[in-house]
Amino acid sequence: MRPATVSGSPQGADPGTFFPAQNPVSQAIDNEQQQAQQHQRETAQRKDGQQWLEGLATAAAGKRRLAAVSISLSGILLVAQAAAIAWLVQHVLFERAPLADGMGVLAALGGVLLLRTLLGSVTQAAAGDVADAARLALRERAYASVLGKGPLWLRQQRSGELGEVMLAHADAIENYFSGFQPVRIEVVVVPLVIALAVAWVDWVVAVIFIATAPLVPFFMMLVGWGAEAAGRAQLGELARMSGHFADRIKGLGLLRLYGRGQAELDGVAAAAEGVRERTMKVLRIAFLSSTVLEFFASVSVAMVALYLGLSYLGMMSLHAQVPTLGAGLFCLLLAPEFYAPLRRLAAHYHDRANALAAAAEIERLLGGLPAAATAPAAPRATVVATEPLQLHAPPLRARALVLRPLGAAHDVVRDISFQLEQNQRLALVGPSGSGKSTLLEALAGWLPPRGGSVILRPGIEVGYAGQRPYLFHGSIADNLRLADPTASMATLRQVADAAQVLAFAERLPAGLDTVIGERGFGLSGGEARRIGLARLLLRNPGILLLDEPTAFLDPRTEAALLQALAVFARGRSVIVATHSPVVMAWADSTLVLPQGQLHDGAPEVPA
Missing domain, CATH: 3.40.50.300 (P-loop containing nucleotide triphosphate hydrolases)
Known part of the structure; x- marks a missing residue:
């Protein structure tokens, strides 16, 4: 009589041995746990990259504050600009008052426009100085890290990839400091000031602003995660192509000697095609996300215009009396400006994603994010004196x-x-x-x-x-x-x-x-x-x-x-x-x- 066999036992195994089937529920739980751990690691890496990026501009802290204050003041002056335009339209065009009565307000409007132009120039100059300081700090840290790892480590690296740390990866953080950082301050100050000013004139418009504002950052974050992943892949592909190309240039003589020129040209073309595909993916995400965000901002402005239009036509009455033309124009002028910082933040959010992707690539290439030197770097050495040396000690x-x-x-x-x-x-x-x-x-x-x-x-x-x-x-x-x-x-x-x-x-x-x-x-x-x-x-x-x-x-x-x-x-x-x-x-x-x-x-x- 033949011994009983266990159904599903592997071929060649002892038929009396029991192999438990994999539980689908346990497998699903394990997958969820692995995904959760992966998400935690990515979140921690993103947080570390953010802190590291902030540390790059420590030397330009004063310029950062100047850029933040300038862009915020420029945004706040929008309220005075809109108020001046609305008063002139209401007083001169609607109430038929003489133009001479509004010359003071017109002069103030010109002064506001001039001051906003000067503040814009100050913001750009200060933010540019911050970006230059951060880029220089990154290159200094990366160079010190590479130098500290020594020649033996350098022998095992591809010089093309390390060169990208100093070039493309350093350039990737420029817009983060010149664009994203100032706008991040602006988006906190300016919409709040505009909402308070509009609430004083018409509380319904302020409610529309506050209700629709969270849609922009919500979709911005959703798209930002995909943009960061795509940017990281694009920078990695660019670094690999640079290393591949640099290695082929170094061996150009041997490649020609052995007739491998055309084959290597095909390899470089394939690497370049990979970079093109990654770059187009990043651009596609950027354009699609900008379209979505512009759509929601435009709809929000249209809601304000629709409310005011229906109010003037007598089809909607949420106030004891219909708002004046000047009040409506004031709210309508500030409606796009309320969402403008949010749209700019959404546009520059891709710069943040690119900067975080560059930090992740630098961490991969250098084995960690290079820290700032607290003292002049000493030559790398393993030679350590462990005891006092006599005057005539051996060398x-x-x-x-x-x-x-x-x-x-x-x-x-x-x-x-x-x-x-x-x-x-x-x-x-x-x-x-x-x-x-x-x-x-x-x-x-x-x-x-x-x-x-x-x-x-x-x-x-x-x-x-x-x-x-x-x-x-x-x-x-x-x-x-x-x-x-x-x-x-x-x-x-x-x-x-x-x-x-x-x-x-x-x-x-x-x-x-x-x-x-x-x-x-x-x-x-x-x-x-x-x-x-x-x-x-x-x-x-x-x-x-x-x-x-x-x-x-x-x-x-x-x-x-x-x-x-x-x-x-x-x-x-x-x-x-x-x-x-x-x-x-x-x-x-x-x-x-x-x-x-x-x-x-x-x-x-x-x-």
Whole structure:
């Protein structure tokens, strides 16, 4: 007799095992909880972004107050302007009074118009200054954040996306400060003043204003949420396209070499099409929302006009007597002005959505919203003095270092201790992956240690020449002058000769003035390293950290480079990571990794 099986059990499972069916009600509850948590996270992120945006304009607080006061006063003067026009129409046109009787009111009307024009100019100028200050603060914070994360983090990023933080994302907040912020103050003050003035003349019109006003901000918020999501997607797509395009420009030579030009053009076109679609979606939401809001504002004004018209025709009587023509005109003139700040706020609400979307993208790209520096930023360093240093202490001392490369899952350097004496040459040796480059990055201050400490003698500068020096598009001399923009050509030739750059540069058409491509395109790996080494020598640091400086060199060039380094490094200390037996013999001592064994001379090291 065959054993009974449980209906719905998975194929291959024990037939006697019971698999409970998923409860649809529980699944629905879980989905609702996840949606609620997602909504809470988005609300918290929006609140944090709002507070961060407000903090960008701290330096221009006075200008913000000036813009708010100016735009509010300009709105309040609308009441005086409408009153003057209504009085003139009632007194001169309807009551047939001489025009001379109204010259004082006419002069006052001209003064009000002139004052409102001046207040508008003051508002625009002050709001523009606030926007400029906020944009500058954003770029300073973003730059400080990128600089603080160090070169190792930068290697893993797309420069095009980071560039958008300084450009498009910074520009996205401009209208938030120049438009949304002043109007937000205006919408609180001006409609309230107009409603009180109108209530004094005709309470029915004031009731219409108060009853219909909430419709505008209600629909504004509904549309604003969709606009913010669409704006965030558009900025993200723009950042990705910029990174994609920048990466292709950097590799343009290789793409042409391998015949991939047309394929990459198609890829750029597809990325641009994505940006176009996202942008059109944002514009579609903006136009539709503006249409809806204009519709409700127009209907509200029409209700006021309909009430006044029916009152004058005798078809509606809510007062003991029919309002005068001047009173009706006063209310009708102020009706569109009552809703104007609300419409402007609705229009600039998209600027708020774009600014919040930019803040969210900045948080994604930089791993958090960059905070304002409370003190002058110090150079990023992992070198910390944990005890008083004696006058004749060694330049560098490492104790029980534990290091893990950025993004790695395990440590590669464990419990390494050594000290570097003055004028000492120390070679880091060991098989590939033993942590030589990681140790140099930590000593240079690029990589924070997970344990232990590195102690530098005060006043000692550390210089690091890595395996992949970043070279910019420009001449070789321009790349060297990054270390010292004031260096003369004679000084450049001196360090270039010491680093064996002249050995290949003199064969180039323009020598040190020969133009090279981005990231050293057109040079071999060894030539690029020698330029990086020359740039380091131009800085003249007290400790030189060199990562495989003689890789890819022939024996003759390697010997000449080591001889020049020996002359240059007199009075300085050198730590060099190498696989070369010649470099090991050149060094005074060697530190074998990963064991951390210190030897005099060149020991036998496994490949």
